[in-house]
Structures are given as C-alpha cells and as structure tokens.
Amino acid sequence: MTSKIPTITLNNGANTPSIGYGTWQALDEELERALETALEAGYRHIDTAYVYQNEKVIGKVLKRWISNGKLKREDIFLVTKLPPAGNRPEGVVKYLKRSLENLQVDYVDLYLIHAPFGLPDFEGDFPPKGNDGNVILDMSTDHIAIWKALEEQVDAGRTKAIGLSNFNKSQIERILKNSRIKPCALQIEQHVYLQQKELVDLCKENNILVTAYSPLGTPGMNKYFGKRGIKVDLPDILGNPAVKAIAKKHSKTEAQVLLHFYVQQGWLPIPKSVNPERIRQNLDIFDFQLDQQDVKELKSLDAGIRILDFGPFTGVDKHPEFPFKNEKQK
Secondary structure: OOOOOOEEEOOOOOEEEOOOEEOOOOOHHHHHHHHHHHHHHOOOEEEOOHHHOOHHHHHHHHHHHHHOOOOOHHHOEEEEEEOHHHOOHHHHHHHHHHHHHHHOOOOEOEEEEOOOOEOOOOOOOOOOEOOOOOEOOEOOOOHHHHHHHHHHHHHHOOEOOEEEEOOOHHHHHHHHHOOOOOOOEEEEEOEOOEOOHHHHHHHHHOOOEEEEEOOOOOOOHHHHHHOOOOOOOOOOOOOOHHHHHHHHHHOOOHHHHHHHHHHHOOOEEOOOOOOHHHHHHHHOOOOOOOOHHHHHHHHOOOOOOOOOOOOOOOOHHHOOOOOOOOOOOO
C-alpha cells in the first residue's frame, strides 16, 4: 500500500504531489495501460509535452476517469510544454490550444517552455532536418516576448502556472528580471550524477520548483533513439555500488532510494515506466528515511554527467540560445 504522498506548494499558491509520472517515450496502447496503472497506484502529477506525441492518449485516459467519476479535474496536476517549433509569441496560444484539445481539458496546471532554442514552425516529426542532416533552427528566438505570451495565457485561464525547461542560469535570470509572473517551475535533467547545485540554489532563492526529469538515468532511452539509428552512452545509475548498498540497507529498490533522495532534496522527480510493478514501486517511497551518511554518499556521486544534451539532434548547439554551450563535458 503506497503511503500518502506529500505535496509541494508552488509560488502561485497551488499544490502538487511531490512525485509525478513521466510519459516521454511512451505511446499508444502501451501508455494507455501504463497510465491506468499509474492512476490506480495514486499518481496525480502527470507530465507530458506536445513533442512527445502522446497527449491524445493521456487525454483519452483522463477523460475516462473523470467521466466515470473516479477523478475530478482538480485532482490532477497536469503539465505540458510549448514545443521549440512554437517558440515565438504567436506560437504560444496556437500550441497551447492544440495541447488542451489533445488532453480534452479546459486548462493545464503548468505550461513550460520546453527548450530555450527555437525551430521553424513545422508539421511532422521532431526535429525538422535539412539535407545536410542538421536540425533547421530559428535563430530569432526571443525569450522575453515568448514569456509575455505565456503570461497572457495565465490571464486567459488556459494555464494556472508557467515555467521553464532546459534553461540555464543566465536564461532564467533574464526571465526573472523581465517577468510579471514569476516562473513556478524549472524542469531539468536531474539525478545523482548531475545535481546542478548552482541552478538549484537559484531556484531556491526565487521559490521555483525544480522538477527532475530522467531521475533514474533514462535506462530505456536507447530503445527510443535506436529506432532513429542513434546510440547514446548511458551511465548505469541504478547499478552504482553506493546506491545498491543503500538500497540493501533499507530493503528498498535502487530506484526507490534515488527517488526518495530527490524528494528529500526538495526536487520533484517524474520517473517514467510502463512496467506495472515498477510504476507502483516508484511511488512507494515515503515509508523510510535516509540518514545523514546515506545523503552524504548520494551527494558525493555528483559528477556533472549530462545524458540528454540534445547531442542526437545534430546542429542544435549552433543556436544562440543553446543552453549547454559553456559546460565542460565529462
């Protein structure tokens, strides 16, 4: 039986569960079955994005649960994202309305700018590529203009809160200096190998929630990119000896230890799984405590290892707003 899930209060006063269900790489009937399991297990924070191409499946399941009286709309904290192809003021309302139609809801609880770089508006597979194999870019991306368009969507009631994803420190600071509505959340790759203290501290100072994607290292990512002929080097976070020892000490899985650690740090992890047992296990993390030594060991694993650097999208690092330009690759 899953323990009661603590909540986090955002800077707009809304509450969200402290762990969510991630849906990247999940599609069609597989996602429909997995989301049913997730809702039955007790997940109420659901994360998706326009580019995931799975909003319609999520909308179908949520509509069924709400129509059957198993849930009310306000029971769900629903997150989706503006695609890079919509990274211009006129793209915000266009793509948010599409997402609302796909999700079969009148509003989302949180709408994020998915990435700081812009692409041309296009229809088809993400991302658009030229004859040279490089991603086609829109170099004129204006974060402030886009953010003001997001603020208008809060005013219009299409989203309760707005935030950022994959933005770096200077980009976040630029938004903070020019915003009427402060970002509620920053969604970033965040796990024990990439703890990003400077970025986390900035968020704490400004009461911005850090949402941790790929919290377990995205072990299934090669299946996703393999279909596109791309091989990605993945670190084995779950197999780390320190993580395994702490898991054994608490009679928990490695994933449960990591997810509990993230929640304890004040981050909101959004693990993705389509395996029913793991879906339930990933939520069952509130009936034990990590001691000071456990926390010290897990913090010491920070190595600045970024898995999702947009590397498979060749040429995107040429965009002036590519967020990881100054990082030392390890």
